[in-house]
Amino acid sequence: MLRITENPLSAEGAISAVTKRTCGAVATFIGVVREFSRGRQVSYLEYEAYPEMAIAKMRQIEEEIRNKWEIEQIAIHHRVGRLGISEASVVIAVSAAHRQPALEACTYAIERLKQIVPIWKKEVSPDGSYWVGMGS
Amino acid sequence: MLRITENPLSAEGAISAVTKRTCGAVATFIGVVREFSRGRQVSYLEYEAYPEMAIAKMRQIEEEIRNKWEIEQIAIHHRVGRLGISEASVVIAVSAAHRQPALEACTYAIERLKQIVPIWKKEVSPDGSYWVGMGS
């Protein structure tokens, strides 16, 4: 359920993968490429990962979540490579018997992903390209 | 984007409908039929709506959300009629430039839906059927 891939992401696929007969709720978060970033027009993004460590850190996030909330399943799928406007960079889907743990765990997952999962993006715009996160 | 329907719901459809070029985040909540409810085995659920008032109340929820958060689009799709285990009863999708309003508004939408939108369910189990919410 933890995946780094160059292929387009499917929210429906992640939702189906986490839904079990005991689940009453599935919360998902989808990060998509915006047309503008920090005032700059974006042509496309290039995502790069440290794949083995990224999967290990996603596993850590899953463990943290299972220690905090009663959830059933969690899927975290992150895309790498070139992504155009409105394409999904990340899909997180969390299923649980009840809505509150599903929603809270989903929010936690995207916050932690942005903190500890080694994935980077380069914004490519008409006037050049920029690695994001280097003090920009 | 506010809909009561007898047809199966599509999370992907709701997500696509709310995603615009200015969006960086889409949060969704999917309510699904659980195999067990309050300790009883569920065979299937029958959802019934007061459709005109339900749509009016969904519109009220959208207005409340737009007054509280900077969101782009919101879709609330609720299914009525007979639903089997693991079928989706409700799909909420909220898009925004940023993740926090999308996630918070999505959580708010399902809470308010359960409070003010006139939709009811009857649980049908092997030993009879029960309208939910009547003090049960």
Added chain:
Amino acid sequence: MRVTVKLFAAARAIVGQGEVSIELKEGSTVGDLMEHFFTRHPELKGIAGSLLLAVNREFAERSVNLQEGDEVGVMPPVSGGTDA
């Protein structure tokens, strides 16, 4: 005056009809209308405390005055969305 009453879920099951047209005296309130139903369907009175009422698709108290042509909704507490 004549009002349309729409009943839902357990309220519909008890009354046996989803929609009823009723003639009321001028000046009748939602509460007066409910008494009409309680007389004919004592079982409905048993759940009276939890019933929600609406006039023209907006939740309303029993003290609200009805007008010719109003649509009154009689319904149990809502339970949509998800049980989760």
Added chain:
Amino acid sequence: MRVTVKLFAAARAIVGQGEVSIELKEGSTVGDLMEHFFTRHPELKGIAGSLLLAVNREFAERSVNLQEGDEVGVMPPVSGGTDA
């Protein structure tokens, strides 16, 4: 002893390689390894304060001692997920 260094994003762009194998003296730390890079790539030193370091896929401080065969990650602050 020999360690493998993997560089990512801006760090990879500055060094011009994504993976380097380096021979170090016994007892070297992550910080010693970084000095090796700073000498050869002064531009990397310019972003030294924000670089994240990992040993065998776990974040590590510069004071950590390296062992034969370790995999060291040199990377900018992460920016995955979404900009939103």
